Amino acid sequence: MRQQAVNRKFGAETFFWPRPAFPIGAGVLLVGSFLYVWLRVEPVLEYHSYGPYFFRQRAFMDGFLGRPGGLASYAGVFLAQLNCLSWLGALVFVLFECGVVLAALVWLARISGRAPGFIALVPLFVLVLLRNRYGCPVAAISVGFLLALAACAAYALLPWRRPWCATAAGGVVSALLFFVAGLWSGSLFAVLCCLFVSIRMRSWPAGLVCLFLGLAAPAAVLGAGKLGIARLVNPWPEGVCWGLAAALYASVPVAGAVLALLPEPGATRPAAPRPVLPKRAGQAMVGLAFLVGWAAVWLSFDRRQKLLAEIDYDTGCGDYEAVLAAARQVRALSHPAKVRLHLALYHTGRLAEDLFSFHNMMDDPPLEGVGEDWRAQSPPLFELGLVNDAENMALEALDMEGDRPDLLRLLARINLLKGRPEAAQAFLNVLSLIPFQGERADAAWPTIDPRMPAAEGALLDRVRAGALTNEVPHDGLPVGPLLDVLLASNPTNQMAFEYVMAHYLMDLDLKRAVERLRLLNNFSYAGIPRAYEEALVLYQQVAGVQVKLKGRAVRPETAERFRQFREAARQLKEGVEAEGTLAARFGDTYWYYYFAALGRKQADGGQASAP
Secondary structure, rough: OOOOOOOOOOHHHHHOOOOOHHEEEEEEHHHHHHHHHHHHHOOHHHHHHHHHOOOOOOOHHHHHOOOOOOOHHHHHHHHHHHHOOHHHHHHHHHHHHHHHHHHHEEEEEEHHHOHHHHHHHHHHHHHHHHHHOOOOOHHHHHHHHHHHHHHHHHHHHOOOOHHHHHHHHHHHHHHHHHHOOOOHHHHHHHHHHHHHHHHOOOOHHHHHHHHHHHHHHHHHHHOOOOOOOOHHHHHOOOOOHHHHHHHHHHHHHHHHHHHHHHHOOOOOOOOOOOHHHHHHHHHHHHHHHHHHHHHHHOOOOOOOHOOOOOOOOHHOOOOOOEEEEEEOOOOOOOHHHHHHHHHHHHOOOOHHHHHOOHHHHHOOOOOOOOHHHHHHHHHHHHHHHOOOHHHHHHHHHHHHHHHHHHHHHHHHHHHHOOOOOHHHHHHHHHOOOOOOHHOOOOOOOOOOOOOOOOHHHHHHHHHHHHHHOOOOOOOOOOOOHHHHHHHHHHOHHHHHHHHHHHHHHHOHHHHHHHHHHHHHOOOOOOOOOOOOOOOOHHHHHHOOOOOOOOEEOOOOHHHHHHHHHHHHHHHHHOOOOHHHHHHHHHOHHHHHHHHHHHHHHHHOOOOOOOO
């Protein structure tokens, strides 16, 4: 039977019904999304810690052209560069949201014959939930999703008269979307076309054929053996939350099916006025849905992940006070965060004073990424003067995490320090290919750049003066003995001294730590730094010896506080005092750290070094 043309009324009511609630609600959601992403998510933190980074070269583009969905991923990586400014990254995200809601409104209105209203905003909440997750390729996902929705909106606006013509056109567009944006985008278009042809044009056979045609291109690619099924199903980089991605792509088809199954109205809005109570009840339900949606967005945000990204970003910017402020808020620091905390404490002059005031260093969470760990360790190794170790770590991190700007700059510095300007320039040339990074990669950087010659020159001179000139065989990370060799080669290297002391104190090796206190006079400490003083008092107590330091003595207030700690520890052992009280009174001392860490080692079956 010949079908009637699909030509339903389409106008302002599609976008603004119910007035004024829908435009106000949509505006509040979009403005709220912008502020939320800008001020709470802070895209610049994700850009620095996770990337991805875009390179202006054909070889980089070629890596995306050989697979379905590569162009959308390429566009997503390019748009992710705008996260280098938090407000700009938030603006790009909201523009995606605007495109999604407009396309969803058009398609939902065409398939249901009614103004969809608030149900068209559901995909926006899912997008914000995805944006909550650092490292998730939201831009690439959004590009494919928006392309499918926009194609469906344009498809639904055409005055189709024959369902089989609509089916044939849908199959062609679905195949194009598959090659441009991947399996998920092409499949979404095929499903939406199937619903449109089946429901609006009342031809289920044609609708099912449209769905079948949408799967033909992926099946052909699989049959040709040009792409594995895992790569076909997962066109995006790591970090995707599959549940949320599936919810995003399913939200519009489910909403369209629900609206289409409702009784079709005679007009865009009901002619007869509705009772007051149901109207108010509907408004209350919409308001409740908004509150529940924003509560889910707010509560699902990983605050710890953001704080760790802040520590990474602020360390790269040299804002060490901000590093300390962020580190105090993390319940359990990851190993890369601990490395950055030590560097921040050193640069703020607090490594010998406040190291053990951070209780979250005692926890040992599982390693979250070897590449990030090596990336975190390479800058302090460079500043310590272990230039070869820093170079090896940076190159390993570069191999695992890709050409990151911070690694490229560090490797340029290392090669410049080693007298290899051509190698340094090679890394800077790669850096210049990344948008918004090229201004730091000119041919004269970092020796002649007028914006930073003093700081850069001072850093290189200081590292050169304290660098270890002879090769020392060692296995793994630079532990105490290697740091001792570094300190012996330059006894005035204060950073090496403080790192040696931190290593032995954290390893509970009191004897070796106290032995190195004889080097205090090589530096300009006014007295004995607090952490060292507490370790000295503890060593004298447990070892039963008296240690004399030339020209230095333990302060009476420190000895008195240690007496109070011993009394509180005795009461804790007898059950008189709670452990929380002991932590509140002495949690910033080395004594508390020592006995807490010693208890953990003994519980794990390990052995602490004898004092």
